[in-house]
Amino acid sequence: MASDPILKITKVSRTFGAIQALKEANFEINEGEIMGLVGENGAGKSTLVKIISGFDSGFKGSYQINGDEVKFETPSQAEGSGIAIAQQELSLIPNMSVAENIFLTGAKVKKFATLNTLANMARPYLDEVGLTDVDPTTRINLLSVGEQHLVEVARLISREAKILILDEPTAALGEAESRRILEMVERLAANGKSIIYVSHRLDEIFKITKRITILRDGVSQGVQQTKDIDVNKLVEIMLGRELANMFPSKADHISDDPKIEIKDLWPDGVLEPISFSAYKGEILGLSGQLGSGAGEVLASIAGALKSRSGSLTINSENFLPKSPSQAIKKKIAYCSSDRKKDGLFLGRPIFENLTSPALSSISKYGFNFGSTEQDYSKSLAKEFLIDVKRMFDESGLLSGGNQQKVALGKWLSIKPDVLLVNEPTRGVDVGAKSEIYQRMRDLAARGITIIFASTDIQEITYLPDRVITFYRGMMIDEHRLENIQTPTILKEITDPFNETNL
């Protein structure tokens, strides 16, 4: 290697309770280099990024900058050493001007400065990120989301950051805007900045990086030279092989008896009306990255998200639910992707959580005496492998995996015909994951139609009987049973129109 790495992390481990997020992971980056950081959800990317940027100091292992051992207690200490992070969620103040946002902390600015002074000071930084045509006195909320990302980066550069971490900067952006971000990254690298580029979009990773660090289950899989590997190899390293065993086997065939027909559904985040059917007893996967529209389609079937048009046909009845309670009446259950937000009543006991959607059906004239509810709740808990002894504990005390089982298991209480699940195993450990997959397969075998959306490529390859792929708000293709192949799906959800020439 020609030069010593500017940042070097060796054998870093981090545990959260029983979950080991990082196991002796290594990472390094040279000056002026663009390093890709990839891994599936839960592989430890965000933990690593937090450690590097000083948000997380509770790790074991060595962290060196320019050869000196460092230990950051706060993000501002990391910033002092020239490390800055642009989060996925922007931290700009919408009503203030571009220049004011860049110099928000007031460092390097005189006590009294006019907007003009600030604008002049901001100019070089804006030029550097490629916002040459933006007036620094414009209000931030008049800029596009992509431009706002660039302003955020300009702010980091203004504080003399040498190492920039970009966490999924293009996740919410269209093609043209993404291209501007990529151009900026390349320009910054040419100016000597080191950039850690975190992304799920493999096409971008291949386009701009020289080297790629791959994480899998908290272990770094070594650094790869980008020119030496292709998408398939990268995905193989990302996923590993042995994990395919945790999935139950697929159905022998797909029934041709449609249980639910979705016609012209058109929620926000989707470019054109979407139509498809789901058959009795199948598991249908909707595959797509964040912003692909797959999750939005699911939410709008359940009435949790407004749809501009369309209708559902279930049991030869036509309707469009306007709220979750209407969908529940038609036996459509929807388990959202964020269990803490709207999946669980964290402060309430587990048994109350389990029966929450079915209160009216288990009570008599609105009254609820005796043990009917608790017996019912216990039977649900047993079915979903939730510890019956803990029924009266607050659900917030459970681990992520068991919380997810409660969030999902509560929907069995309404005896659903259609079960919609968004990200069935987000933030769930491997053991609970395979239990959840097994339960989903059992339910499907019982005749329940399951539609789930996932950004997890393993899940989408091995769990469903049928997959529909989505890309930036468009429905791309459909695959059945043995035709579900990881490379095909990955291609369709990252780059279906050959916009990049890999």
Place this chain on the structure above:
Amino acid sequence: MSTAIQENQQPFSAKFLQFYKDRTLLAILLSLFAVMFVYGIFFTDNYLTLTNFKAIIRDAALYGIMAIGLTFVTLSGNFFLLSLKETASICGVTFAMGMATGFGSPDLAGNFMVSLLAALSVGVVSGVIQGYFVGMGGNPIVVTLGGAGILYGIGAWWSDNLVINFTRPHDAEWLGTGSFLGLPSITWSFILIAIAGEIVLRHTNFGRKVYLVGANKAAGKATGHENFSMAIIVFTICSVCCAFVAVAFVAQMDSAQSNYFSAEFGSSGDMTILVIATVMVGGNSIMGGYGSTLRTSLGAIFIAMVDNMMVLQGFNSGPRIVGVGLMIVFSIIVFGLFAKGSRAQE
């Protein structure tokens, strides 16, 4: 499977805390009762008399009933109805108007049922309207503060800010000053309403929904329990409780004025603060989802005890209001400490 086994052992401390929290708040309240009681026996004249205890429960009954109504609002995560005393005020004026004038038709003057129904209807209407705006997404503090101004204003306007008198004997005496088996009617009402409230919360779907929606509005919506209808119902329950208290109080005083519940009422000046204090001192979660009407009832009796002792010790209203304020602060601190220690929330 392995995860299930691990978890059996791991959260013992969490389980312990859970058990501890439920009992501790209650234990603290009960030991405070005991301390007050012992202090009262030894250092206060006329404390340990039946008359005095009846007086304590009677005081507790008036704001206790309103506090039970407010408990539903607080448990369901809709914070507070800040127009408590104004709702009581306009309902009291309505009732007195009915008793004195029969709303313009002399045949109805003094008719208890008509006056009562009129007062309760005013409570229902104001509760439904405020609940509607909160259910639509309005901030409960802002909505009910606005409601407070409007309700008080209408009552004062209608009664010309005068005291409305009606003379004894009248049909409402049994509620105002009457008693049954040695206990005042208002005390019986308090006991019955407290029991009913507890049964509704523990054993009905509606009660469960109050807790669920209060614990997490978004999850409530996702499971088909929307805050829209919830807000309307809980605000109506609370307003009707205010109306009932107003009727009982007006029946006792044989008169009504629109500022009865701001100045004249009880000892502690402001009715709204007193009722909110009762809910807080009882140890109900201010964010909703945790608490009960039993706690509120105990809170009401506790406040009445402290207040009663201060009266007997010769304190005038200033220090007594300070006492109520200190109790709110104390209960929030205690509750905050225990809630933090035990909940595995973000």
